[in-house]
Amino acid sequence: xxxxxxxxxxxxxxxxxxxxxxxxxxxxxxxxxxxxxxxxxxxxxxxxxxxxxxxxxxxxxxxxxxxxxxxxxxxxxxxxxxxxxxxxxxxxxxxxxxxxxxxxxxxxxxxxxxxxxxxxxxxxxxxxxxxxxxxxxxxxxxxxxxxxxxxxxxxxxxxxxxxxxxxxxxxxxxxxxxxxxxxxxxxxxxxxxxxxxxxxxxxxxxxxxxxxxxxxxxxxxxxxxxxxxxxxxxxxxxxxxxxxxxxxxxxxxxxxxxxxxxxxxxxxxxxxxxxxxxxxxxxxxxxxxxxxxxxxxxxxxxxxxxxxxxxxxxxxxxxxxxxxxxxxxxxxxxxxxxxxxxxxxxxxxxxxxxxxxxxxxxxxxxxxxxxxxxxxx
Amino acid sequence: xxxxxxxxxxxxxxxxxxxxxxxxxxxxxxxxxxxxxxxxxxxxxxxxxxxxxxxxxxxxxxxxxxxxxxxxxxxxxxxxxxxxxxxxxxxxxxxxxxxxxxxxxxxxxxxxxxxxxxxxxxxxxxxxxxxxxxxxxxxxxxxxxxxxxxxxxxxxxxxxxxxxxxxxxxxxxxxxxxxxxxxxxxxxxxxxxxxxxxxxxxxxxxxxxxxxxxxxxxxxxxxxxxxxxxxxxxxxxxxxxxxxxxxxxxxxxxxxxxxxxxxxxxxxxxxxxxxxxxxxxxxxxxxxxxxxxxxxxxxxxxxxxxxxxxxxxxxxxxxxxxxxxxxxxxxxxxxxxxxxxxxxxxxxxxxxxxxxxxxxxxxxxxxxxxxxxxxxx
Numbered sequence: 001x002x003x004x005x006x007x008x009x010x011x012x013x014x015x016x017x018x019x020x021x022x023x024x025x026x027x028x029x030x031x032x033x034x035x036x037x038x039x040x041x042x043x044x045x046x047x048x049x050x051x052x053x054x055x056x057x058x059x060x061x062x063x064x065x066x067x068x069x070x071x072x073x074x075x076x077x078x079x080x081x082x083x084x085x086x087x088x089x090x091x092x093x094x095x096x097x098x099x100x101x102x103x104x105x106x107x108x109x110x111x112x113x114x115x116x117x118x119x120x121x122x123x124x125x126x127x128x129x130x131x132x133x134x135x136x137x138x139x140x141x142x143x144x145x146x147x148x149x150x151x152x153x154x155x156x157x158x159x160x161x162x163x164x165x166x167x168x169x170x171x172x173x174x175x176x177x178x179x180x181x182x183x184x185x186x187x188x189x190x191x192x193x194x195x196x197x198x199x200x201x202x203x204x205x206x207x208x209x210x211x212x213x214x215x216x217x218x219x220x221x222x223x224x225x226x227x228x229x230x231x232x233x234x235x236x237x238x239x240x241x242x243x244x245x246x247x248x249x250x251x252x253x254x255x256x257x258x259x260x261x262x263x264x265x266x267x268x269x270x271x272x273x274x275x276x277x278x279x280x281x282x283x284x285x286x287x288x289x290x291x292x293x294x295x296x297x298x299x300x301x302x303x304x305x306x307x308x309x310x311x312x313x314x315x316x317x318x319x320x321x322x323x324x325x326x327x328x329x330x331x332x333x334x335x336x337x338x339x340x341x342x343x344x345x346x347x348x349x350x351x352x353x354x355x356x357x358x359x360x361x362x363x364x365x366x367x368x369x370x371x372x373x374x375x376x377x
Numbered sequence: 378x379x380x381x382x383x384x385x386x387x388x389x390x391x392x393x394x395x396x397x398x399x400x401x402x403x404x405x406x407x408x409x410x411x412x413x414x415x416x417x418x419x420x421x422x423x424x425x426x427x428x429x430x431x432x433x434x435x436x437x438x439x440x441x442x443x444x445x446x447x448x449x450x451x452x453x454x455x456x457x458x459x460x461x462x463x464x465x466x467x468x469x470x471x472x473x474x475x476x477x478x479x480x481x482x483x484x485x486x487x488x489x490x491x492x493x494x495x496x497x498x499x500x501x502x503x504x505x506x507x508x509x510x511x512x513x514x515x516x517x518x519x520x521x522x523x524x525x526x527x528x529x530x531x532x533x534x535x536x537x538x539x540x541x542x543x544x545x546x547x548x549x550x551x552x553x554x555x556x557x558x559x560x561x562x563x564x565x566x567x568x569x570x571x572x573x574x575x576x577x578x579x580x581x582x583x584x585x586x587x588x589x590x591x592x593x594x595x596x597x598x599x600x601x602x603x604x605x606x607x608x609x610x611x612x613x614x615x616x617x618x619x620x621x622x623x624x625x626x627x628x629x630x631x632x633x634x635x636x637x638x639x640x641x642x643x644x645x646x647x648x649x650x651x652x653x654x655x656x657x658x659x660x661x662x663x664x665x666x667x668x669x670x671x672x673x674x675x676x677x678x679x680x681x682x683x684x685x686x687x688x689x690x691x692x693x694x695x696x697x698x699x700x701x702x703x704x705x706x707x708x709x710x711x712x713x714x715x716x717x718x719x720x721x722x723x724x725x726x727x728x729x730x731x732x733x734x735x736x737x738x739x740x741x742x743x744x745x746x747x748x749x750x751x752x753x754x
Contacts (some may be wrong), residue, residue, distance in 0.1 A: 009714040011408070040752050042733065043740030047753035060753065067754025087754065202754035317711070321751055323744040324713055325729075345729075346716060355731035 001055065001265060002290055003048070003229075004272025006313025006326035007283075009346065016271070016280060016316060017327060018344035020287040024294035025308060025329065030341035032306070032331035035353025037361060039312050045323045047202075051311030052232045056212060056265075057362035065235065066147060066204020067228075071137040074231025075129050079206040084145040084174060086203045088128075088136035089153060090115060090195035097160045102153070103134040104195040106277075112136070115195045122188035126181050131227050138200060140178060145205070146171035149178055153199035161199055178203075211237030212263075216366065221257055223250050224267035233265060247293045255300035262369075264301050275314030276321075283316050305332040305368040307361060308343070325355060332368040378432070378642060379667055380425070380606075381649025383690025383703035384660075386723065393648070393657060393693060394704060395721035397664040401671035402685060402706065407718035409683070409708030412730025414738060416689050422700045424579075428688030429609045433589060433597075433642075434739035442612065443524060443581020444605075448514040451608025452506050456583040461522040461551060463580045465505075465513035466530060467492060467572040474537045479530070480511040481572040483654075489513070492572045499565035503558050508604050515577060517555060522582070523548035526555055530576035538576055555580075588614035589640070593743065598634055600627050601644035610642060624670045632677035639746075641678050652691030653698075660693050682709040682745045684738060685720070702732060709745040 007015025039046040040060050049070055050060030068085030072078070079085055090112055092101040104112075109132065116130040127139035148167040154160070164182070166175040178200070189196045212220050214237075222233030223241045230240045239261060241253040250266055258264065270286030298306065306329075313324040327348040338352035349355070353364070366372050384392025416423040417437050426447055427437030445462030449455070456462055467489055469478040481489075486509065493507040504516040525544040531537070541559070543552040555577070566573045589597050591614075599610030600618045607617045616638060618630040627643055635641065647663030675683065683706075690701040704725040715729035726732070730741070743749050 008711060011714070036731070041740065042737035043742070043744035043749055045744065045749065045751045047751050050753035064753060070754060204754075315711075322711070323741070323749070345713075349715065349729060349731075350727060355733075 001052075001267045002271050002287065002308065002310050003267065003269045004275045004283075004312060004314030004321065005287070005310025006315070006322070006324050007275075007345065008313065008315035008317055008322065008324055010317065013280070015345050016275070016283040017287055018346055020284045020291070022287060022291040022343055024291045025343040026341065028294070028306060028308065028331045029329045029343040029347070031337070032329055033335050033338050033353050034330075034340045034343065034348040034351030035328045036325035036345065036348050036351075036355045037309055037328050037358040038325050038355065039358045041357075043323050045321050046312045047321070048228060048311060049232060051358070052229065054358035055309065055311060055361055056236060057215065057359065058209070058236070059359055063209060065207060065232075067202025068137070068147070069204035069207050069235070070202070070228050070231045071131060071135070072139065072231065073234045074227030074229065075131060075137055076234070077127070077129055077137060077139065079139065081206055082144050083139055083141055084147045084149070084203055084205050085137060085139045086200040088138040089199040089201075090134040090136060091197040091199050092194050093160075093197040099154060099157045099159060099161065099197065099199070101194075102155075102157065102199060107134050107195055109133065112195065115189070115192060119185060119188055119198075123181060123184045126185075134195070136198070138198070140174070140181065142174070142177060145174045145177070147174070147203040147205040149175050149203045151201035151203075152182065153201040161197060164200065207235070209235050213237055216263070216362070217371065218262035218366075219260065220263040220265060221261035222265045222267070223253050224265070225250070226267065226269050229267040229269070238265065247289070247297075251293065251296045251300045254297060258301050264303065266297060266301075271310070272314045275316050276319055278316050278319035280316040283314075305330070305335075305365050307331075307365055309361065326358075328353060328361065330364065330368065335368050378429075378644045379648050379664065379685065379687045380644060380646045381652045381660075381689060381691030381698065382664070382687025383692070383699070383701050384652075384722065385690065385692035385694055385699065385701055387694065390657070392722050393652070393660040394664055395723055397661045397668065399664060399668040399720055401668050402720040403718065405671070405683060405685065405708045406706045406720040406724070408714070409706050410712050410715050410730050411707075411717045411720065411725040411728030412705045413702035413722065413725050413728075413732045414686055414705050414735040415702050415732065416735045418734075420700050422698050423689045424698065425605060425688060426609060428735070429606065431735035432686065432688060432738055433613060434592065434736065435586070435613070436736055440586060442584060442609070444579025445514070445524070446581035446584055446612070447579070447605050447608045448508060448512070449516065449608065450611045451604030451606065452508060452514055453611075454504070454506055454514060454516065456516065458583055459521050460516055460518055461524045461526070461580055461582055462514060462516045463577040465515040466576040466578075467511040467513060468574040468576050469571050470537075470574040476531060476534045476536060476538065476574065476576070478571075479532075479534065479576060484511050484572055486510065489572065492566070492569060496562060496565055496575075500558060500561045503562075511572070513575070515575070517551070517558065519551070519554060522551045522554070524551070524580040524582045526552050526580045528578035528580075529559065530578040538574060541577065584612070586612050590614055593640070593739070594748065595639035595743075596637065597640040597642060598638035599642045599644070600630050601642070602627070603644065603646050606644040606646070615642065624666070624674075628670065628673045628677045631674060635678050641680065643674060643678075648687070649691045652693050653696055655693050655696035657693040660691075682707070682712075682742050684742055686738065703735070705730060705738065707741065707745065712745050
């Protein structure tokens with residue numbers, strides 16, 4: 001799973017994947033079959049939750065997760081009934097209160113942890129957990145809090161954070177509580193040089209999802225550096241390995257645990273982060289870095305069936321997630337073979353798997369693994 | 378929207394679009410992405426109503442419109458509850474009563490209007506409105522009339538018109554009333570040289586559809602020469618421009634009203650009419666005529682996102698609508714780019730948008746226009 005893998009070809013360039021040198025992925029594509037996946041629906045830009053759920057066989061229109069719940073699961077923070085969690089971004093505001101940088105200059109982990117510790121001390125009734133970089137999990141404690149509260153992250157610079165509003169009358173008390181806590185948070189951050197704001201999005205409460213094992217009969221394991229992706233996997237009942245610090249460690253974890261799982265989910269974040277930064281060269285470099293790791297990852301996992309794809313597109317021209325289809329390759333003894341011998345959107349378009357919803361992937365992989373019985377007599 | 382755009386390649390010829398010289402559409406295709414649309418479902422031949430509804434994002438299996446209701450809306454005739462409307466074709470019958478020409482030799486507007494005036498005078502309890510050419514809107518007045526009455530148009534020559542039958546027991550009185558009125562209509566037309574018959578189809582009553590603006594947040598405007606297409610748009614709450622007389626006027630209307638609408642629907646009828654006549658050369662000429670107008674239309678509308686497609690196929694070999702997929706091109710700054718540099722079915726097949734239901738088009742256009750928020754965290 002190469003996060004944010006999909007790109008956007010324009011008059012000047014192919015997509016990042018098309019232009020990256022990926023001899024190992026190309027070899028898998030040549031020996032296997034390729035196609036394109038549409039994560040949620042035509043024209044729909046997915047968040048990370050829906051993008052992953054679809055690939056794991058959960059209809060993202062039926063199973064909906066807030067980022068708060070995802071972050072909490074990723075950090076192993078158990079939400080109690082009545083709590084409400086949100087994803088916080090440490091951000092930089094200008095003297096007028098407008099957002100200058102939604103990620104506080106991609107603040108370093110150590111500095112961010114200090115800011116989070118100060119917040120925890122200054123603001124009672126709220127839990128703060130540092131995730132990674134500018135990302136913070138914020139848990140509001142209370143009695144019967146209601147997660148139907150709107151984001152304060154304006155998803156833009158040059159404007160001030162939004163006021164949290166109740167999206168349902170029942171959430172009015174929660175919205176008021178969040179407003180009050182945000183005032184204290186603002187006071188506590190006032191003196192910070194860069195991380196002087198906190199933007200909240202994806203309010204959510206405790207959720208139960210049916211387990212992947214119950215749905216598929218497969219034991220699954222997640223091998224991901226970033227907490228949120230471990231969180232998604234944990235919500236579905238995956239064993240969560242590590243945490244690993246980098247691709248090398250991800251490989252070692254695969255080798256160690258490969259016999260304990262039928263389904264191994266390996267997550268690579270860098271391509272998405274570079275795409276969101278609008279850094280085309282960095283996204284290409286991240287894809288090439290993953291490509292170089294492929295032989296080791298394959299040797300470590302000894303998989304019978306390999307799929308390489310993304311949870312959504314993050315074209316560097318847009319510096320954001322987008323709705324464009326995501327390339328897919330499947331490599332297995334019985335996957336068939338098409339005429340495609342390079343991995344990338346323009347070639348995948350003519351591949352043997354066609355253009356499909358991401359939800360189609362899991363049954364195709366299970367079939368290739370000999371795990372689906374004949375339907376009907 | 379090139380009505381009836383899709384065609385049928387055979388051993389002798391490509392489709393009409395493939396063989397037409399369309400340098401302007403080819404340029405849009407080269408700079409944008411292409412694909413194929415299936416209007417209603419595999420193997421389903423759509424009428425104009427479902428073909429358009431799908432492109433406007435209304436599931437044509439859920440929202441069903443009779444041609445009578447469409448024609449009434451197109452003419453601005455308000456159907457009262459209890460009325461039943463049908464589309465009438467002035468037709469030529471031979472002395473035995475069999476249909477010789479379902480369109481009365483494509484009777485001229487002026488002659489048709491005279492016939493319609495005579496009908497209005499001779500047949501009480503029925504309203505007749507001339508639409509265009511051989512097309513007439515027929516409204517039956519009554520108390521609680523039921524539209525579930527079968528067509529009298531046999532959709533074939535060499536056979537007599539069909540008797541109207543009740544498709545539900547509740548529609549028996551309506552069917553009897555229509556039978557009685559048709560006898561009077563036949564008497565009134567007896568002496569006509571060519572328009573001596575009237576074929577009815579698409580019985581329907583008053584309907585309410587959810588508005589396009591409520592569903593999409595977009596103000597829409599319709600720029601169409603033919604009343605029925607203005608009618609479809611009016612039923613969805615579009616502003617209906619004009620009416621324009623031809624493509625030139627359609628361009629002028631676009632320029633004048635472009636700032637009042639977010640979504641501009643431009644309808645070109647000629648390709649469908651020529652296809653229905655089985656006139657291959659005329660259909661090619663109509664497509665080429667539209668192609669020549671493209672630069673002016675684009676300059677007039679200044680669109681951020683352009684889509685060119687059809688509501689259904691009308692292959693001239695079949696002289697009728699058909700189920701074949703319809704070519705699509707989308708041109709926008711972030712639409713992506715495929716390897717297709719000509720507009721036509723055989724090239725669109727390998728395009729970046731793939732083969733999709735027509736219902737997918739609107740969300741893709743809205744995404745390209747930056748009008749859809751991210752789904753999920």
